[in-house]
Amino acid sequence: MRRADISRSTKETRISVSFDPDGGELSVKTGLPFLDHMLESFGRHGRFGLSVAAAGDLHIDPHHTVEDIGIVLGMAIREAIGDGRGIGRFADAAIPMDEARATVILDCGGRGYLVFEGHFRGIETGGIPNDLFEHFFSSLVHKAGITAHICFTGRSDHHICESIFKAFGITLQRALEKSGSDSEIPSTKGTF
Numbered sequence: 413m414r415r416a417d418i419s420r421s422t423k424e425t426r427i428s429v430s431f432d433p434d435g436g437e438l439s440v441k442t443g444l445p446f447l448d449h450m451l452e453s454f455g456r457h458g459r460f461g462l463s464v465a466a467a468g469d470l471h472i473d474p475h476h477t478v479e480d481i482g483i484v485l486g487m488a489i490r491e492a493i494g495d496g497r498g499i500g501r502f503a504d505a506a507i508p509m510d511e512a513r514a515t516v517i518l519d520c521g522g523r524g525y526l527v528f529e530g531h532f533r534g535i536e537t538g539g540i541p542n543d544l545f546e547h548f549f550s551s552l553v554h555k556a557g558i559t560a561h562i563c564f565t566g567r568s569d570h571h572i573c574e575s576i577f578k579a580f581g582i583t584l585q586r587a588l589e590k591s592g593s594d595s596e597i598p599s600t601k602g603t604f
Contacts, residue, residue: 414588415461416491420484424476425468431488433588436461442481443470446538450577451481458581474540475547482548486524486555493520493557493588498596503586507579512566514575516583524554530564530572537569545573549580558584 415432430436440451442464455462464485468477493499504517514530526549532542553560562580566572 414492414494416488418484418488418491420480420487422476422480425466425480427468427480427484428463428465429481429484429488430461430463431485431492432461433458433492433585434461435459438462440464442466442477443468444474444477444538444540446540446573447474447478447481449538450573453574454577454581456581457578458585460581460585475544478540478544478548479551482551483555486552486558489552489556489558489584496520496522498590499588500591501587503583505579505583505586507575507582509566509571509575509578510568512564512568512571512575514562514564514572514579516563516576516579517561518580518583518587519559520557520584520587521559522557523559524557525559526550526553527561527563529562532569532572533567534569537573542569545576549576 414434417430419428438452438455440448442448443466451464466477466481470477501520506515528546536542549562562576564572564576
């Protein structure tokens with residue numbers, strides 16, 4: 413059982429996330445319908461059990477809510493990975509959405525790092541400033557201990573976002589699949 417349940421409360425947000433890489437129910441309520449759609453795509457295509465409940469200071473703007481969801485989801489993924497015994501660790505996927513395409517390459521080996529390459533055409537998508545999507549993934553991968561290379565192209569920012577979230581979910585699912593002996597940690601160091 414690799415399920416992780418993490419909650420975090422600040423003066424700006426209250427976030428609860430359940431993450432199970434082995435499947436389960438999907439429920440996302442962030443107060444931001446477009447982010448709900450993206451996280452549902454991430455969960456469905458990754459075949460994860462995922463619950464995200466968020467309440468934030470959306471009367472100011474979506475920044476704190478988007479950032480803190482990334483932080484808490486990253487913490488839950490890190491806890492679910494544990495010591496990494498038996499996982500594949502590395503994976504990649506290239507996923508199209510009509511004219512858009514995202515390529516995601518992951519290393520779930522304990523080192524948080526993000527490369528985010530591509531250009532949005534507009535300023536915001538679904539009421540969320542486009543620069544927050546990079547910030548979301550930066551927060552997530554640093555807390556999860558994942559090196560992620562996310563590269564994208566396209567004309568529709570909606571399609572770009574959807575291809576990124578789908579590709580990230582599919583790639584993460586592949587990286588977390590049990591691929592070896594449960595006693596093996598996939599690292600030359602013997603630890604992450």
